[in-house]
Amino acid sequence: MHSELSSAVAFGTAEHPWQGVRAGAFKGAADTYAIHDEMRREAPVWQAPWGDVYVTRYDLVSNSLVNRKLSHVPPGSETAEPHSAMRDWLIYQEGSAHAALRKALQQPFVSNGMAALRPVIDDAVKEFIGDALSGTVDVVAAFTRAVPERIICRLLGVPARDMPMIRQWSGAIRTMLDTGFDDAFLASANPADEMSDYFVAHVSHLLTAGPMPPLLTGLPSLADALGLVAAGRNIAFLAFAGHETTVHLIGNMLFHLSRQPDQWSSMRANRRLAANAVAETLRLESPVQKICRWPLEPVVLDGQEIEKDRLLVLLVGAANRDPSQFPAPSRFDIARTGKQNLAFGRGAHVCIGRALAEMEGAMVLNAMLDRWKTVEQIDSRWMDNSSMRGLDSLVLSLMG
Numbered sequence: 001m002h003s004e005l006s007s008a009v010a011f012g013t014a015e016h017p018w019q020g021v022r023a024g025a026f027k028g029a030a031d032t033y034a035i036h037d038e039m040r041r042e043a044p045v046w047q048a049p050w051g052d053v054y055v056t057r058y059d060l061v062s063n064s065l066v067n068r069k070l071s072h073v074p075p076g077s078e079t080a081e082p083h084s085a086m087r088d089w090l091i092y093q094e095g096s097a098h099a100a101l102r103k104a105l106q107q108p109f110v111s112n113g114m115a116a117l118r119p120v121i122d123d124a125v126k127e128f129i130g131d132a133l134s135g136t137v138d139v140v141a142a143f144t145r146a147v148p149e150r151i152i153c154r155l156l157g158v159p160a161r162d163m164p165m166i167r168q169w170s171g172a173i174r175t176m177l178d179t180g181f182d183d184a185f186l187a188s189a190n191p192a193d194e195m196s197d198y199f200v201a202h203v204s205h206l207l208t209a210g211p212m213p214p215l216l217t218g219l220p221s222l223a224d225a226l227g228l229v230a231a232g233r234n235i236a237f238l239a240f241a242g243h244e245t246t247v248h249l250i251g252n253m254l255f256h257l258s259r260q261p262d263q264w265s266s267m268r269a270n271r272r273l274a275a276n277a278v279a280e281t282l283r284l285e286s287p288v289q290k291i292c293r294w295p296l297e298p299v300v301l302d303g304q305e306i307e308k309d310r311l312l313v314l315l316v317g318a319a320n321r322d323p324s325q326f327p328a329p330s331r332f333d334i335a336r337t338g339k340q341n342l343a344f345g346r347g348a349h350v351c352i353g354r355a356l357a358e359m360e361g362a363m364v365l366n367a368m369l370d371r372w373k374t375v376e377q378i379d380s381r382w383m384d385n386s387s388m389r390g391l392d393s394l395v396l397s398l399m400g
């Protein structure tokens with residue numbers, strides 16, 4: 001969700017065997033987990049020659065997520081004016097401002113709110129995973145992207161005709177967060193600003209015309225507290241965070257299950273295992289691979305001093321494959337039990353959409369288990385993105 005500052009380029013670009021973890025240098029075809037394994041063994045807190053610090057061990061990542069000396073606010077962005085839309089996003093707030101905004105945004109997810117969201121997921125699953133789909137199918141093109149997109153748009157009241165724009169902005173923001181983080185905060189017009197302008201107008205229309213869609217029942221008080229612009233910017237964030245991640249959860253899950261015919265059969269016989277497949281995917285192929293923090297003062301991690309404002313990249317994907325926490329960590333195993341993985345973060349900023357994402361994953365999987373006896377992998381292509389792990393294409397043979 002966050003990514004590396006491109007200003008780190010100032011530290012030099014000398015080739016390094018672990019260069020592959022660096023934003024911009026990342027290639028989807030590379031074995032990123034082999035690099036993570038080496039880093040975890042040899043330098044679990046690694047100060048890269050280009051200046052950023054990478055953390056790979058589970059305990060260090062987990063503790064860093066709740067370390068109050070590590071900030072969410074990119075240094076320098078506090079005073080930048082005019083500030084970009086992204087600077088107003090919940091995820092880049094701290095302290096009481098963060099707590100108040102988070103409370104307002106997460107209201108629809110708590111208590112029995114999830115029950116109201118289920119029919120929306122059900123409709124989207126039925127729309128895109130129909131009986132017509134069978135044989136050789138690129139599931140990314142057919143439904144792994146479309147289902148979460150349709151769901152978030154319905155939950156935010158965005159008309160279906162505007163979905164192509166949301167897809168375009170989301171793709172551009174995903175790339176910008178990985179390779180152009182400075183631009184995200186300092187440039188005047190970037191894709192997050194464009195998407196935000198759309199949502200400011202959308203929110204303004206909803207406030208006068210109503211009715212409120214399921215995730216925006218608290219919109220009137222949010223707009224009163226923050227003003228229309230900051231409220232619209234945060235709804236744009238919800239639109240982005242609320243589907244770009246889930247798209248990859250579903251794709252990554254099908255990547256692994258389409259290589260595990262025995263586990264597919266076990267799930268057809270015992271549907272309770274579907275939830276395990278979702279959890280195991282989040283661990284093994286975490287959609288959010290990097291979470292960034294900046295020390296507010298010098299901190300010591302695993303015996304090393306990290307200076308104030310240095311970019312700390314918490315490699316969630318590496319922590320979730322730490323053999324000291326997860327036996328046979330590179331094996332996809334729906335029977336796995338034990339330690340909680342860190343795919344949704346931890347602490348004050350832990351994901352507010354976890355239950356929704358897990359429900360989407362399980363409902364898509366159940367719909368597939370209903371229709372197809374076997375699901376076999378024919379071809380796949382991973383995205384060139386070091387912060388978000390997901391597929392550009394996944395061609396499967398779906399046999400009923």
Ligand code: HEM
Pocket residue numbers: 001002090091092102105238241242243245246249286287288291292342343344345346348349350351352353354356357
């Ligand atoms: C598989 C799907 C998802 C994954 C892997 C995921 C992952 C994450 C992670 C790792 C964080 C914490 C980032 C940090 O500490 O800096 C986070 C925060 C957040 N997520 Fe998710 N997320 C998913 C789905 C969703 C959904 C469906 C929504 C909303 C509809 C959502 C909304 C948010 C929001 C608003 C935050 C910011 C919370 C805060 O800063 O207090 N996410 N997510």
